[in-house]
Amino acid sequence: MVENRDPAVRVDRGFWIVTALIAVLSLLAIVVCYLFPITHYLPEAVVPANEIDSLFRFLSAGGSVVYIIVIGYLLYFSFAFRGRRGDAPNAVGLPIRDNNRLEFWWTAVPTIFIIVLAVFSVYIWRQINLGQPNNGLVMESIGHQWYYDFRYPKVKGTVPNEMHLPLNVPVTLHVTSGDVIHSFWVPGMRLKADMVPGLINTLRFTPLNAGRYPIICTEFCGVQHGIMNKQLVVIEDRKSFDSWLAATQSKNKNLSDNPSAASASTVNLSGGVVSAGQQTFGQKCAACHSATGSFSQRIVGPGLKGVLHDPAHPKLVDGDPATPENVAKIVHNGYTGDMGNMPNAQTNGLSDKDIANLVAYLATLK
Ligand code: CUA
Numbered sequence: 001m002v003e004n005r006d007p008a009v010r011v012d013r014g015f016w017i018v019t020a021l022i023a024v025l026s027l028l029a030i031v032v033c034y035l036f037p038i039t040h041y042l043p044e045a046v047v048p049a050n051e052i053d054s055l056f057r058f059l060s061a062g063g064s065v066v067y068i069i070v071i072g073y074l075l076y077f078s079f080a081f082r083g084r085r086g087d088a089p090n091a092v093g094l095p096i097r098d099n100n101r102l103e104f105w106w107t108a109v110p111t112i113f114i115i116v117l118a119v120f121s122v123y124i125w126r127q128i129n130l131g132q133p134n135n136g137l138v139m140e141s142i143g144h145q146w147y148y149d150f151r152y153p154k155v156k157g158t159v160p161n162e163m164h165l166p167l168n169v170p171v172t173l174h175v176t177s178g179d180v181i182h183s184f185w186v187p188g189m190r191l192k193a194d195m196v197p198g199l200i201n202t203l204r205f206t207p208l209n210a211g212r213y214p215i216i217c218t219e220f221c222g223v224q225h226g227i228m229n230k231q232l233v234v235i236e237d238r239k240s241f242d243s244w245l246a247a248t249q250s251k252n253k254n255l256s257d258n259p260s261a262a263s264a265s266t267v268n269l270s271g272g273v274v275s276a277g278q279q280t281f282g283q284k285c286a287a288c289h290s291a292t293g294s295f296s297q298r299i300v301g302p303g304l305k306g307v308l309h310d311p312a313h314p315k316l317v318d319g320d321p322a323t324p325e326n327v328a329k330i331v332h333n334g335y336t337g338d339m340g341n342m343p344n345a346q347t348n349g350l351s352d353k354d355i356a357n358l359v360a361y362l363a364t365l366k
Helices: 013-035 049-080 102-130 236-253 261-266 274-287 324-333 352-364
Strands: 135-145 147-151 163-166 171-177 181-185 191-195 201-205 212-217 231-236 335-337 340-342
Touching: 013 236, 013 352, 049 102, 102 201, 135 181, 135 191, 171 181, 171 191, 181 212, 181 340, 191 201, 231 236, 274 352, 324 340
Parallel strands: 135 171, 163 231
Antiparallel strands: 135 147, 171 201, 181 191, 212 231, 335 340
């Protein structure tokens, strides 16, 4: 028995005219996406701006081409195969089933595009996160309902709402939240990171243009979310930044490093569970500290292999002897000093039990 074959469907001249039109429009869209003067509207205020723009141009060009192809043929086919006056009332159109060649290509082409986009994104992400020097200013921002706190090296306490940065100095900014999810968004600098309680996200950039930039919260965080958009970034030259920092240091010199510092000595270290500590280390510490590298093998912070057993380093970063209690103190209070900043336990979302587990785990690293 002979298979029922699909009726031969021939595309007419209109199809090729539309195809040519789609090709021309797609080409035009690509040219516009690549020639559009983004920096005329949004100056390149930070170092990864160029990389972010190139990713944005690629995505816009690819997205525009997909849009033009889909919408172009959709409009054409809905016109070409429209119901006509005089069609039978129960007309159902051509009994077309499938076309393997066509289906192969409309699966393969988008798949290739998505893979290229993913590789390109990871490449840019690596450049932003790993390609920048780590020796500049390391600081933190903590989101609150409904304001931002900033912590600077060697400055006690926090600086609310106004973030000051020196020009042309690489910045590593760790952001997190003290209550609900906020966002640290500086549209003028193409920078954005969510501020999530218990999680530290990191932005690396180098400011290139002096000026004031709004920092805007873009995660709905409660009734006054809308006022979390008046915070400004001030970029200054190194000298005025240093004098601002000195003035802030002396203004804050009587603050305690951390309002709950006094309770550090009360962290009960007995009953710490090594396996739980190892798990917590993986979640909270491993982004900045290696468990297999010694003190000098830094990721962001020092390596912690042998932190309690290394004769070459009998003292911790704060100068105290390497004892479990003193390690617990640093984890609890955080650290601010020559090596940079480590957020305190509250910011890191660590309970006293977590600290006891972590110290038990760190004691096993030899
Ligand atoms: Cu914070 Cu919205």
